[in-house]
Amino acid sequence: MRIAIIFGSKSDAEIMKGAAKVLKEFEIKYKTYILSAHRVPEKLEETLTYLENENYECIIAGAGLAAHLPGVIASKTIIPVIGIPINAALNGMDSLLSIVQMPKSIPVATVGINNSYNAGMLAIEIMSLKYPQIKEKLINYRRDMKERFIKENEEGVNL
Template sequence: MKVAIIFGSKSDVETMKGAASVLKEFGIEYSAHILSAHRVPEKLVEVIHNLEKENYECIIAGAGLAAHLPGVIASHTTLPVIGVPINAALNGMDSLLAIVQMPKSIPVATVGINNSYNAGMLAVEILALKYPDLKEKLVLFRKDMKSKFISENEEGVEL
């Protein structure tokens, strides 16, 4: 099980750490790459092809501003691509719309603005379809999450 995390700039590192934390928690191997669809397109394509050769199964791609990175990646691979819109301008809405509005037949799954954590969770869910042990971990994670939520909130809140 391997997932790649790709984003366009060093300034995106903090935002993309959420995805890495989820993958670590579930014991999924990952690699992280700073690549730009505009500045180094040839290098990006080379890395995508190497990821396929190295049996990666999913790519998480974070992008801000023009936010072409997830779509460009999706156009060069049949691996599932999960886009993370990064808040770089217009409160991230420009990035969200750029990633969500992909042309027919080249989809990019998209999570909320700056929500790389959910991108990591979606990668776990995708991989859990193939790996029974991972599915078991995911089921236990959800049960634990529900139990914690109930115990933390069953007494009500004081407003």
């Protein structure tokens, strides 16, 4: 039960920490890579072959600007890919549209701009379909989240 986190530049590391936080919370093993679809395509392909051979079950990929990384990954593997558009220009809309508008038959699940936390949660949901212990943790997480929300808001808000 392993997930890969891939992003194109060291400058994206802070944004990608949300995904790692979720995976740690759910005790999912993961490995992180800084790879570029444009600058090191051979290394990206080599890494994807490794991930397939090692039975990784999901890839979380963050990218800004042209944001080709998640789509290139999806075109080279059948491991599910969750794309995170990173705000590098145009308020991240360029990245969002690049990732979400993949050609027919090469999908990339896409979360909100800079929202790596939700990418991690989506990966957990995918894993919960196969692993009962992850499903149970997710059910408990959601229950606890609802209970905290209700408790925090029972008294109303003082404006």
